[in-house]
Amino acid sequence: MTDALPPIERSQAFRDGLIREMRDLRAFAVSLSGSFHQADDLLQETLMKAWQNSNSFIPGTNMRAWLVTILRNTYYSQYRKRGREVSDTDGIYSSQLATPPNQEASLDMADFQIALQKLAPEHRDVLLMVGASGLSYEETAEICGVAVGTIKSRLNRARARLADLLGIKDASDLGMGSVSEAVVRSQSSG
Amino acid sequence: MSGALKGSGAGPSPSQTEWDDDEDSGAEVSPLVVDAVGKALHAHFQSIAEMPLPDRLLVLLAELEARERRQDS
Numbered sequence: 001m002t003d004a005l006p007p008i009e010r011s012q013a014f015r016d017g018l019i020r021e022m023r024d025l026r027a028f029a030v031s032l033s034g035s036f037h038q039a040d041d042l043l044q045e046t047l048m049k050a051w052q053n054s055n056s057f058i059p060g061t062n063m064r065a066w067l068v069t070i071l072r073n074t075y076y077s078q079y080r081k082r083g084r085e086v087s088d089t090d091g092i093y094s095s096q097l098a099t100p101p102n103q104e105a106s107l108d109m110a111d112f113q114i115a116l117q118k119l120a121p122e123h124r125d126v127l128l129m130v131g132a133s134g135l136s137y138e139e140t141a142e143i144c145g146v147a148v149g150t151i152k153s154r155l156n157r158a159r160a161r162l163a164d165l166l167g168i169k170d171a172s173d174l175g176m177g178s179v180s181e182a183v184v185r186s187q188s189s190g
Numbered sequence: 191m192s193g194a195l196k197g198s199g200a201g202p203s204p205s206q207t208e209w210d211d212d213e214d215s216g217a218e219v220s221p222l223v224v225d226a227v228g229k230a231l232h233a234h235f236q237s238i239a240e241m242p243l244p245d246r247l248l249v250l251l252a253e254l255e256a257r258e259r260r261q262d263s
Contacts, residue, residue, distance in 0.1 A: 011258060027238035040244055051254045112234045131228055132235045156219055163223045
């Protein structure tokens with residue numbers, strides 16, 4: 001019964017939970033904003049808000065969903081206030097990676113980030129929440145304030161659009177050329 | 191989730207200019223494409239999550255904790 005813990009121990013559990021989530025939350029923030037600098041500002045503000053409102057976190061519920069809610073609300077309220085800043089997508093990986101694995105991998109990551117930034121915000125949201133952060137459709141629907149069906153529809157469109165941006169058009173791009181060609185042949189002849 | 195922090199449609203959300211969610215979602219994305227997009231997304235996320243946290247966040251966490259200890263004592 002975590003909610004029966006005395007204040008000090010509860011705060012320790014809360015702190016441990018925060019630390020556990022921090023890296024994934026940073027990946028979420030970078031992917032959302034397209035900028036390490038902005039992501040770290042967001043993370044800092046989220047951390048402070050989470051700590052100040054720790055009493056409103058219900059132990060046993062999903063802390064990741066709770067933190068994503070705070071971070072996303074913070075991001076979009078800043079976004080509305082000052083408009084979209086130019087993100088520093090170009091070169092972020094070369095400057096952030098202490099030891100870049102190799103140039104090609106770095107470029108792939110930057111390309112992916114650029115593709116993410118080209119998505120409609122509501123599509124990026126669902127991809128990052130459901131696809132990357134592992135939140136449920138229900139949690140994501142609650143955070144976005146829309147129906148579960150809308151989340152599924154957005155996810156479908158988001159995947160299609162991202163695949164398009166990444167140049168994943170059919171199975172032949174996935175190293176399954178012979179299979180896809182066979183499928184295409186059978187469809188066109190049928 | 192807290193009432194004060196809960197997301198809502200009335201809250202700060204991106205405007206929907208490009209897509210109409212009320213429409214049918216259109217053609218289903220093939221499972222192979224779903225899989226490829228999912229893997230690329232996870233790889234991207236993982237590459238960021240594996241980076242060390244910046245010092246300023248660790249310092250902030252320590253400060254918040256220290257402040258709370260002072261208040262408790």
